[in-house]
Amino acid sequence: MEQGPAGGAGGGAASSGGSGGVLLALSESEQQRYSELFSRCCPPPEAAAAGGSSVGELFRASQLPPDTLHQITEVCGAKRVGYFGPAQFYLALKLIAAAQSGFPVRIESIKNELPLPRFPALKADGEAWYGTPAELHPGKFQLPQAALEKNSYKRADEGDKQEAKSPPLSPICSPPASPSTYQRMALTYGYGKSRSGLEQQHGAPYEVRHSAHQQDGPGSYGAKPALACSTLSRSLSVEQEQQDSSSHYSDDPWRITEEQRDYYVNQFKSLQPDLSSFISGSVAKNFFTKSKLPIPELSHIWELSDVDCDGALTLPEFCAAFHLVVARKNGYQLPERLPETLLPEYLQAASLKPIHDCTLFDSYSEALPGAQQSRDFSRAEPSAEEAPASPALLQDGKKDDKQALQGSAALKTIPKEFQHLTMKTAAQESSALRARPRSRSYSSTSLEDAMKKGEEPPTPPPRPQKSHSRASSLDLNKIFQQNTQAARSGWLPPPPPALPPRPSVSQTEQPSEVELHPQLSRAPAQAEESSPAKKEVVLAQPPSKPARRKLRPEAQGLETPELSPTISGTSALPAAKAHLPAQKQASKQKRAIQTAIRKNKEANAVLARLNSELQQQLKEVHKERIALETQLEQLRPVTVL
Amino acid sequence: MAVCIAVIAKENYPLYIRSVPTENELKFHYTVHTSLDVVDEKISAMGKALVDQRELYLGLLYPTEDYKVYGYVTNSKVKFVMVVDSSNTALRDNEIRSMFRKLHNSYTDIMCNPFYNPGDRIQSRAFDSMVNSMMMQVC
Numbered sequence: 001m002e003q004g005p006a007g008g009a010g011g012g013a014a015s016s017g018g019s020g021g022v023l024l025a026l027s028e029s030e031q032q033r034y035s036e037l038f039s040r041c042c043p044p045p046e047a048a049a050a051g052g053s054s055v056g057e058l059f060r061a062s063q064l065p066p067d068t069l070h071q072i073t074e075v076c077g078a079k080r081v082g083y084f085g086p087a088q089f090y091l092a093l094k095l096i097a098a099a100q101s102g103f104p105v106r107i108e109s110i111k112n113e114l115p116l117p118r119f120p121a122l123k124a125d126g127e128a129w130y131g132t133p134a135e136l137h138p139g140k141f142q143l144p145q146a147a148l149e150k151n152s153y154k155r156a157d158e159g160d161k162q163e164a165k166s167p168p169l170s171p172i173c174s175p176p177a178s179p180s181t182y183q184r185m186a187l188t189y190g191y192g193k194s195r196s197g198l199e200q201q202h203g204a205p206y207e208v209r210h211s212a213h214q215q216d217g218p219g220s221y222g223a224k225p226a227l228a229c230s231t232l233s234r235s236l237s238v239e240q241e242q243q244d245s246s247s248h249y250s251d252d253p254w255r256i257t258e259e260q261r262d263y264y265v266n267q268f269k270s271l272q273p274d275l276s277s278f279i280s281g282s283v284a285k286n287f288f289t290k291s292k293l294p295i296p297e298l299s300h301i302w303e304l305s306d307v308d309c310d311g312a313l314t315l316p317e318f319c320a321a322f323h324l325v326v327a328r329k330n331g332y333q334l335p336e337r338l339p340e341t342l343l344p345e346y347l348q349a350a351s352l353k354p355i356h357d358c359t360l361f362d363s364y365s366e367a368l369p370g371a372q373q374s375r376d377f378s379r380a381e382p383s384a385e386e387a388p389a390s391p392a393l394l395q396d397g398k399k400d401d402k403q404a405l406q407g408s409a410a411l412k413t414i415p416k417e418f419q420h421l422t423m424k425t426a427a428q429e430s431s432a433l434r435a436r437p438r439s440r441s442y443s444s445t446s447l448e449d450a451m452k453k454g455e456e457p458p459t460p461p462p463r464p465q466k467s468h469s470r471a472s473s474l475d476l477n478k479i480f481q482q483n484t485q486a487a488r489s490g491w492l493p494p495p496p497p498a499l500p501p502r503p504s505v506s507q508t509e510q511p512s513e514v515e516l517h518p519q520l521s522r523a524p525a526q527a528e529e530s531s532p533a534k535k536e537v538v539l540a541q542p543p544s545k546p547a548r549r550k551l552r553p554e555a556q557g558l559e560t561p562e563l564s565p566t567i568s569g570t571s572a573l574p575a576a577k578a579h580l581p582a583q584k585q586a587s588k589q590k591r592a593i594q595t596a597i598r599k600n601k602e603a604n605a606v607l608a609r610l611n612s613e614l615q616q617q618l619k620e621v622h623k624e625r626i627a628l629e630t631q632l633e634q635l636r637p638v639t640v641l
Numbered sequence: 642m643a644v645c646i647a648v649i650a651k652e653n654y655p656l657y658i659r660s661v662p663t664e665n666e667l668k669f670h671y672t673v674h675t676s677l678d679v680v681d682e683k684i685s686a687m688g689k690a691l692v693d694q695r696e697l698y699l700g701l702l703y704p705t706e707d708y709k710v711y712g713y714v715t716n717s718k719v720k721f722v723m724v725v726d727s728s729n730t731a732l733r734d735n736e737i738r739s740m741f742r743k744l745h746n747s748y749t750d751i752m753c754n755p756f757y758n759p760g761d762r763i764q765s766r767a768f769d770s771m772v773n774s775m776m777m778q779v780c
Contacts, residue, residue: 281755296764299756303767311753336766 033116034090055089061119062096067333072096102252104332253332254339256323256347264319278312284321291325297334301325304338316347642732642777643740644708645669645724648748650760651717653677657763660724661777673722676702676710680720683712697745698738713741719748726777740775747771 037058059069076091097116098104256264265275271287272279279287288298305321306313313321320342328334340346645660660669679702699712704727713721721744725732747768751757754765 281753285755295756299754299764300766302754302756303750303765306753309750309753311755 030094030116034093037093037119038086038089055092058119059092059096062100064096064099065333065335068099072099102255252341253327253330254323254335255341256319260323260326261319264322265315267322268315268318275315278310278314279318281311284313284318288321288325291329293325293328297328298325300334301328304334305342307338307344314344316344319347320344642725643723643775644726644777645673646744646772646775647673647722648744648763649673649677649720649722651719656719656761657768657772659769659772659776669724672705672708672710672724676712676722677720679703679710680712680714680722684714684718698741700734711737711741713745715745715748721745721748743771743775 040054040058059072060066062069064072072092072095075095076088267287268275268279271283284302285298288301289295291298293301301321301324305317305324307317320338323342324334645658647655647659648657650656655673658670658673660666680699683699683702697713697715699714702710702712702722704710706727708727709725711723711725713723715721721741723737723740725737747765751763751765751768752759757763757765
């Protein structure tokens, strides 16, 4: 590597001569810096033009968005000329500095007083040159700066504050001659250890510039040097307030000014009066579509601003999105990542208190990946939670069934009237409830699960009054299966075997009922006679029940002795409804349903007969009509004539 | 690292397909297309049971001599298909699962965007960058 200063001086002269139409007024520091960068980019043999790849790498190291870099390349003329000559290179560096300060990439912007361009990502070259201190002191400077910059980046914000101590020196201070470079390097390395301000004055300017980009803007230039951290923080905040008010300098397009913020907040209020709540996606979509930006760009803006990816915009997210829309409409290209000044934490803090800003700076790098991590983690958590939740629900459902069959002592206390009623509806409910969790193990919300679980517990108590016999459970299950035709298969465990006597009794009762049926006469329903329990239970069969009950007293004489106990049982029902044993009610239920079915069939038969009779009458009437018509026709010719 | 990643919609048209730039990318497209049959077969085989009992990760769909194809289907019948180089023996099942999980997460992020209509081609840069990170880096 050739001697830096000599090359730099030569390069500086060449640049001023060779820039042609655009006179680049380079200050001494700029000259030095640009020349060293140029010499980095072009290996010695080809001193004429910088290698394209290394230039590209350098530009990328400036951490500007790629389209800005393209613009810069175009503006500086390298595209036209085809290579990066010194003039183009220096122009490009100036434009990079302008872009990093927030000016748009135009030729005019380089006329302003600009800081040196910053290349935060430059590491490899510096490290490679580490071993040759003799000639490369300007290049070497980048090494310690880059290394220290990394260190300071990782270190706490005290590093930031301390580095901001000597900003006024930065634009003017030029690198001293070579003998002192070693001192400075030692100083800069010792920077991290000693926090005294005086020693840092030389080395600090470069670090300030490197750290300044962390604060995203020439934020350090207005601060007064101070030693205490608190004063530093205050000074930092003062800088930012100065910047906010003096927008001419901090023309960072990604920083929201006060007027803009107020405007955004008002717009937010118009969409959603509660400032602490959020705007839903559809509302926001309608709102931003009004800006007439193309949909892919709006989609990208949404992606950038909705940091937590919840489909809704909080106030800071909304401000960021609105600001991006405004910037886009004014011609700025959308960034690839959300700028730090538009992060929700930053905006929220900025809205609260400026003093907190500096403490947030170091949290940016943690906040963004932290947010992403938390999002991924939170997404993993619900899916993990739902997976155990659904098996738990299934187990609960099965447990409920078992409880229902086995019975528990506490269930007897529930009044028996309600048991049948609640049993049926609750069983339907519970069957539906148990089926639903199964179909939605990944997507069901915890709230719905909680609701379903909340509904399930009340249902078990009514079912198991099987304290008396298992036959009742058989009957009940049969009834439920009859009623819940669409019941999810398999959730009802097979009912235990019923006691033989009970079903046989009910079966013997049935034939007697069949005998009774032909004697049916549709007397007015005697609802009082039918047991209230039966009324509750068999809601769907009121017509048959009273008829049957009525039949019983009528046909008492025909009854066999077997029936009498049942009839006495039924007559005793109104008197002693509260004491009815469960199985009698159950068997009567079953009988009631069966008789109802039979009744309906008979009614069907009767109606069919009626239908046929009426059909016959219709035919007869038709015949008569035809006969009459023929008579009429016979008579007509007579009348017509 | 995958060689090709594709997102297929419910109606079996591609929402997003990205492969490592090689000389014959159509081969990957064809592979993904044929793997859809296997995906459907797996879904229908498990479909007799209720939906939730079906796992999202379908596993190895079929291996060829050059590469293996893995599948994953979401509850809304959106399928993710990943083609992995067979020579990459270091890839274990867990890693494939985690890659699919990342894909699923990014896909839900896209869904949250109100400007995205389900059924559109996926044009999100965040999704692109995530997929790029999972693809094999061919220098």
